[in-house]
Amino acid sequence: MKREHLEHVLRAAAAITNESEFIVLGSQALLASVPAWRLP
Secondary structure: OOHHHHHHHHHHHHHHHOOOOOOOOOOHHHHHHOOHHHOO
């Protein structure tokens, strides 16, 4: 999964649930915790 895919999933989840904060687990947590400009 690329960062833009993760961002899309989180935006969709926010729209469906009316929540603004999520806990990301597993390997995608790295994408969620590192700024985009630092990723290769």
